[in-house]
Amino acid sequence: MQQVYQYIVLRNVSYGKYSTKYGCDYQLTATTMHHTDRGCTGDLSRPKTVTESMLLSSGNSVQHGAGKPDSDEDQGQVTVTSFTMQVAGHVYGKKDKKQGMLHLGEGLILKALQDPPRGARELQFYQRVFSPTNTDEVTMALRRFMPAYHGTMEFDGVGFLKLENIVEHYTQxxxxxxxxxxxxxxxxxxxxxxxxxxxxxxxxxxxxxxxxxxxxxxxxxxxxxxxxxxxxxxxxxxxxxxxxxxxxxxxxxxxxxxxxxxxxxxxxxxxxxxxxxxxxxxxxxxxxxxxxxxxxxxxxxxxxxxxxxxxxxxxxxxxxxxxxxxxxxxxxxxxxxxxxxxxxxxxxxxxxxxxxxxxxxxxxxxxxxxxxxxxxxxxxxxx
Known part of the structure; x- marks a missing residue:
């Protein structure tokens, strides 16, 4: 079963790098959530209703690297689904944990930022490597070995990295x-x-x-x-x-x-x-x-x-x-x-x-x- 969230941004918001200041409210437009069956047992097999507000921000003030920056086009309906091609790490929503990855579509995935200092450290590393002002040859050479970084996004009260979906164009x-x-x-x-x-x-x-x-x-x-x-x-x-x-x-x-x-x-x-x-x-x-x-x-x-x-x-x-x-x-x-x-x-x-x-x-x-x-x-x- 597919895990689907749909939500609408009511009005624009800007926020900083890691500690986010929210300037507006958000409304959930579809509240039914189904977990994808990945061979696990327990709560994952049962539908779950989401009643809390889902948070999303456009990230206009976030530093962007080689990927496309967020724009006003993001201020519409967005669909986030479970990422079924994940083979390791935390599964988002399992045991109510807000860690792991989600699928954003258009060649992008979302990776939840961990609690400080780990999440901040990972975000800063991506920003350093993919910064448009980066002139350091050592870190610039790393870009071809990393998923492209496309900024950050806030969802479900959690900060996410927006990253290139490496498996997007594979058949099997x-x-x-x-x-x-x-x-x-x-x-x-x-x-x-x-x-x-x-x-x-x-x-x-x-x-x-x-x-x-x-x-x-x-x-x-x-x-x-x-x-x-x-x-x-x-x-x-x-x-x-x-x-x-x-x-x-x-x-x-x-x-x-x-x-x-x-x-x-x-x-x-x-x-x-x-x-x-x-x-x-x-x-x-x-x-x-x-x-x-x-x-x-x-x-x-x-x-x-x-x-x-x-x-x-x-x-x-x-x-x-x-x-x-x-x-x-x-x-x-x-x-x-x-x-x-x-x-x-x-x-x-x-x-x-x-x-x-x-x-x-x-x-x-x-x-x-x-x-x-x-x-x-x-x-x-x-x-």
Whole structure:
């Protein structure tokens, strides 16, 4: 079931960066909320009525980066839905928590800002990287590795980042959230917090990365297989290939080496950035990896694409994944046999624990290097 909110801004409002001053009231125009079924149990399966006022602001005074700024066009009806393509992290509305992500449409998602100082730290990092006045080559180089930042927005009494939806133009997206670093707790964490984070995934101390969640499209069934953080944290150095990162890329029978080769080139580029920069250290940050599982069927007898076969595949895809904000009929129509390169993307996400440092970020770099080595092993495997 889809979680849908509709609301109207009664009149304009301006606000600051993080601490918002509200200048007007807002009215909820549709109060019925249904949670999307993501394989969870409990309250998520029951309709819930929202009676509190929903808050929205246009963000005209917020600093914007490379993305489009908010405008008066935002002062109309807006629809926010649950983000069904999320594979890790907090789920918005679960157990009444106002954390996680929502889908805004038009290629954008909303990510709830955490309580200070984490939320403020992440917002400031996005603003610094995507500021139009930014001239620092180190941070400017990060833009191609991050979701584009489009300002902020207030909703449901919570401040949100407006970010690029990385999976928007995929037909059958396979998605993995890979948390980076031997140590995921930041320098300000208490000894108890640091020990707890370490205990959740013991293998991360060796590998330098851990699987926080995966969503893998199975072509034989036309369904998605999900791997949650509990299963991901149980992966070890012995089965990370067979049950973890290798499984994500089709190990052992149909390894997507075409995708892995492109991903490796992107990760090597990111690795070079980390080896050369001496400004930031990243804790609890992840790599979001997305690739297109859709493969256009070929008519081997004629050497031409089979339009009927592709049409059937597209129709099935649209009907089965139309609820996912990364899929649409237009996307399916664009996935033609004329495409020569597989669609693959990787972005850094989660910046609530970014700190200034004059040293190399060896913690993150260790995990990135090991991840690259695992991908190279997959390329050598004969499927």
């Amino acid at each position: 997206p396979c998605i993995a959230d890979v948390k980076m670093g031997k140590v995921t707790s930041d320098p300000h964490a208490t000894p108890e917090k640091a020990a707890y984070e370490k205990s959740k995934c013991p293998s991360a101390a060796i590998l330098g990365f851990q699987i926080s969640g995966m969503m893998i499209y199975q072509r034989d069934t036309g369904q998605y297989e999900r791997v949650d953080k509990i299963a991901g944290h149980k992966l070890t150095t012995d089965n990370m290939i067979s049950e973890g990162i290798g499984k994500f890329f089709g190990y052992p029978k149909a390894i997507r080496k075409d995708v892995i080769e492109i991903l490796l080139s992107k990760l090597l580029d990111l690795q070079y950035w980390f080896t050369s920069q001496r400004q930031y250290s990243f804790y609890g940050s992840s790599l979001l990896i997305v690739y297109e599982a859709f493969i256009c069927d070929k008519d081997t007898s004629s050497g031409q694409s089979s339009s009927s076969s592709q049409s059937k595949t597209c129709n099935a895809t649209v009907s089965s994944t139309s609820k996912n904000q990364g899929s649409s009929e237009s996307n399916c129509q664009s996935a033609t046999c004329s495409e020569t390169l597989p669609k693959i993307d990787v972005r850094m996400i989660d910046f609530a624990h970014v700190f200034s440092t004059p040293a190399e970020d060896s913690n993150y770099l260790h995990g990135l290097t090991n991840l690259i080595q695992h991908l190279r092993l997959l390329l050598e495997f004969e499927s």
